[in-house]
Every structure is written in structure tokens, then in C-alpha cells.
Amino acid sequence: MSSQDLLESALQEYVLQSQDGDTDAFGKLYDHYFTAMYRYTSFRVPKEMAEDLVADIFVKAWEKIHTYKPQKKVPFSAWLFRIARHSVIDAYRSQKHIEEVPEEVMDEDPLNQTADRVTRHHLVLTVRTAMKKLPDRYREILELSFMAELPNEEVARVLRMREGATRTLKSRALKKLEELLPLDV
Numbered sequence: 298m299s300s301q302d303l304l305e306s307a308l309q310e311y312v313l314q315s316q317d318g319d320t321d322a323f324g325k326l327y328d329h330y331f332t333a334m335y336r337y338t339s340f341r342v343p344k345e346m347a348e349d350l351v352a353d354i355f356v357k358a359w360e361k362i363h364t365y366k367p368q369k370k371v372p373f374s375a376w377l378f379r380i381a382r383h384s385v386i387d388a389y390r391s392q393k394h395i396e397e398v399p400e401e402v403m404d405e406d407p408l409n410q411t412a413d414r415v416t417r418h419h420l421v422l423t424v425r426t427a428m429k430k431l432p433d434r435y436r437e438i439l440e441l442s443f444m445a446e447l448p449n450e451e452v453a454r455v456l457r458m459r460e461g462a463t464r465t466l467k468s469r470a471l472k473k474l475e476e477l478l479p480l481d482v
Contacts, residue, residue, distance in 0.1 A: 434470075
């Protein structure tokens with residue numbers, strides 16, 4: 298049995314325990330998925346909204362965990378990322394009046410002005426700008442694959458498509474992103 302299979306069986310056990318009301322087991326699921334969930338949401342919504350949104354996602358997951366059926370061959374992570382995906386969509390629908398501070402606004406505090414921070418900021422801005430130009434399906438598959446670090450199999454389950462189609466779509470998305478990025482990135 299591989300370590301991945303062992304991890305999956307432990308996660309499934311935590312899910313079953315959580316479905317029985319075990320908050321400690323759900324806490325272990327939270328600890329395991331928090332980083333990937335935060336990365337996924339923080340790339341899609343303003344950073345200050347991301348933490349609240351991730352908290353809401355886990356609250357929804359706790360409230361709905363009894364509806365998750367492990368025998369349907371859908372991993373818990375795919376189920377959780379579907380909740381995240383819909384939560385992000387709902388957040389945009391309900392928060393249309395929120396305006397993001399433009400990425401070009403620089404912090405005047407000299408303690409926050411480091412070369413690494415500026416370089417990283419510029420790189421993130423460049424990638425975000427290019428990602429916004431991608432069709433929604435391309436952007437979503439790249440966010441799930443690279444921001445949330447989901448394997449193709451789970452991305453396919455989240456998006457409800459075949460794994461082969463996921464690989465093809467991801468390849469096309471990467472080619473399109475490459476066209477949109479400047480050569481010096």
C-alpha cells in the first residue's frame with residue numbers, strides 16, 4: 298500500500314468520523330486541506346476576503362458533510378473544492394460593489410520596500426493580468442491545478458469532466474497563458 302493510498306484511507310476515516318459528529322476528525326481534515334483551499338481562493342478573490350471565504354467554505358463543509366457519499370468514487374477533496382468553487386462564485390455575486398485596490402499602488406512604508414517583495418509583486422501582477430485574459434474554463438483549470446495543487450484526476454472530478462479532457466484543457470490553457478505572458482517572465 299503506497300503512502301498516497303494510506304493518506305487517502307486516513308482521510309476517508311476522518312470523513313466518516315466527521316459525519317458522526319467528531320469535531321477533532323474534522324479539524325484534521327481542515328488542517329490537511331486549509332493551505333490548498335487558501336491558495337485556491339486567494340488567487341480568485343481579494344486577499345482580505347480569502348481568509349473569511351475559506352472559513353465559510355469549511356463551515357459549509359461541516360454543515361453538509363453528512364451529504365458526502367464516499368462510495369460514489371468522488372474523493373473528499375473534489376467535493377470540498379466544489380463547495381469552494383461555488384462559494385467563490387457566490388462571493389462575487391454578493392460583493393459586486395467591492396473594488397480592489399489596484400496592484401500598482403505601492404506601500405510607502407520603507408520597511409515594506411524590499412527588492413524580493415517588489416519582484417514577487419511584479420511577477421504575481423503579471424501572471425494575474427494574463428490569467429484574467431484567459432477564458433473562464435482555462436483560468437479555472439489552471440487555478441485548480443497550480444494554485445490548489447490538485448492532481449488531474451481530482452481536477453476532473455471538481456469540473457465534472459473526463460481526466461483526458463482535463464489534461465487536454467490544461468495543456469491548451471498553458472499554451473494560451475504562455476502567449477499572454479511577456480517574454481521576460
